[in-house]
Amino acid sequence: MSAQDSSVRATDADLPAEALAELATAIGAEHVVTGDAMNPDVFTDESLHGPGQAPGAVVRPGNTTDVAEIVRIAAAHAIPVTARGSGTGLSGGCVPLPGGIVVSFERMREIVDLDLVGHTVVVEPGITLAELNAALAPHGLVYPVFPGTDAGSIGGTVATNAGGMRAVRYGVTRSHVLGVEAVTGTGEVLQLGGPVVKRSTGYELSQLVVGSEGTLALVTRATLRLSPRLPHVATMLAPFGEIDAIAAVIPRIITSGARPTILEYIDRGTMKGLLRQNDLTLGVAPEVAEKAGAYLVVMVEGRSAEEVGTELELVAEALSEGGAVETYVLLDGQGLRLLEARESAFWMVKAAGADDLIDMVVPRAQIPEYLRRVKTIAAEYGSRVYGCGHAGDGNIHFSVYEKDTERRHALLTAIYQTGQELGGVISGEHGIGTSKKRYYLDLVDPALLSVQQGIKKVFDPAGILNPGKVFDAEE
Known part of the structure; x- marks a missing residue:
């Protein structure tokens, strides 16, 4: 349009x-x-x-x-x-x-086809993550994208290229979408991709639709790659004096040979809120908590208790060498509750009156510098900015408390600019939608925007599909 x-x-x-x-x-x-x-x-x-x-x-x-x-x-x-x-x-x-x-x-929430040999499934867009994984569990399989709520639909997660805490091991939605059936803005039905894991035949348009937020086509079926369900799980908690140490220890963990499913950073203020909000006790000694500026949560999975034990040993050694104040292997109930609390952090900050959310992603090596700069920016504006995030892939989530609209816009612009200067992008998993559109239009390369508009016109020449999202039709 x-x-x-x-x-x-x-x-x-x-x-x-x-x-x-x-x-x-x-x-x-x-x-x-x-x-x-x-x-x-x-x-x-x-x-x-x-x-x-x-x-x-x-x-x-x-x-x-x-x-x-x-x-x-x-x-x-x-x-x-x-x-x-x-x-x-x-x-x-x-x-x-x-x-x-x-x-x-x-x-439209059916499982159309389940291939137990190829470990793929074809589903309609309305099925939720919870419904899909409940159906896969008896077969020892899982669709490993967990974006913070299992009530999300497959169609919605495909539209936003949803990620979540487990992306450090399994990747985001795009890593698991092998193909889509989609309806363009002219009503044409396209079959894009399919149930094969290798493809070098023409343009890979299915991956273009993933993350397009419903502006290019409406996904009516998705072919997804599945993973084995690992039955044994353990969670470690490591307090650190500074976030810099957490960023530095991540490569140690990865190169140790361990394959963590979750590497989650939680700053001191957010951890206090999560524990209070969820009436949760983790057994961290008061003198240790006093030294902790931030926490790293590590979850490992395996086919056996022995395999998980080996993973824990590798992680514990890396944490100790990386300067952790202490390391704790949480009891099964504690670990599960902490991760559930982290996944529900949005509801905590929403109830606390947060005025905005940021899900920017930066290169993992730039996490310390990004966090330092954000802290300085927040102090300059006199605003409160608290954070946690997926330390394993650089996807940092901030809750922003600033009631003044103009001040908040300037604050967020500065934070987004800083992240981009460090090699990051505005959204790691939530998408642009309308909430971040203003910042995206101000900060994106005009040449890139022009290409995206051209693609939009090919898929949706009349401009009827979700207009006003990602970029304005007038732009």
């Missing part, structure tokens, strides 16, 4: 009667929901910004053909379309436009 194209109904309260009639005929009237019958949950996601807004209709397709029909009808009437899974995103990526259509994938 160009700046001159004003036909997209981004401000109309209702859909045209003709479009509603066509949708009812194509999908079934019972699956086209309008007015007060719409569930307000579909108006927004978990972003801290804005109360959300009502679309013109929520449409619930049952299959790929339905999705293609919805998009064709929307394109014919110039109606914006926003895909929605579980709504667990944190960047406003699935917030609809007034007068637009929300395509809710709640009816």
Whole structure:
């Protein structure tokens, strides 16, 4: 959609009667929901910004053909379309436009095919991580992307290229998507990639769709790579005097031969909040806690207790040589509760009144410098910025407490600029959506933005797919 194209109904309260009639005929009237019958949950996601807004209709397709029909009808009437899974995103990526259509994938949650030889699965986008892994467990398999909530849908995680704490071992969503079936902005159905692990045949467009936040195509099926489920787990906790020491010990752990599943950094303030919020005790002596400026949480997995024991020995040696104040092997219940508390940190900071979230990623070697600069920037603005993050891959999460809108914008701009100067990018796993769009447009290379706009026009020439996300149509 160009700046001159004003036909997209981004401000109309209702859909045209003709479009509603066509949708009812194509999908079934019972699956086209309008007015007060719409569930307000579909108006927004978990972003801290804005109360959300009502679309013109929520449409619930049952299959790929339905999705293609919805998009064709929307394109014919110039109606914006926003895909929605579980709504667990944190960047406003699935917030609809007034007068637009929300395509809710709640009816499309089937496992289409499970290949126990090739360790792949084909699923519809509405299935949640919890549902998929429950079905895989009896087969000793797991889909190892855990982005902080297992209520997230596969479609949503594909759209944002979700990561999570386990990415240091397993990688992010893109590492596991072998192919997608997707509907473009013209209603055309594309089969991209497939259930093979090697491919050197033309452009790999499936990976272009992953992380595109619903702006290029609507994913209707995803072919995913699976991993063996490792039944034995142990968690270590290591307090450090300074975060620099944590950043320095990560390479030691990796080169030791250990294969940690989680390497998670938690600063002192955030750890205190997590323990208090979750009524959790870890057995850290008071004198040790007093010395701790930050903590490293390490989780290892294995096929046997002996294998896990070997991993723990390697990690413990690296931690000791790296200057840990102390090392603790947590009891099974403690480790699980600590990781659950870390995964629920968003709810803690939201309840505490956080005004913004940052999920920037920088090269692992630059973590200390990045954290030092962020601390200085926060002090300059008189703002509170607390953090934890995936130390193994440089993905640092900050909660920002600054009520003044202009001051907060300047603060975040400075933090994002600093990260980019160190080789990082604005979002490591939550996506741009609307929450980070302003910063992205200000800081991204204009040449890169131009290429992305050109790709958008190829997939979605009328500009109806999730307009206003990632970059403005007018841009």
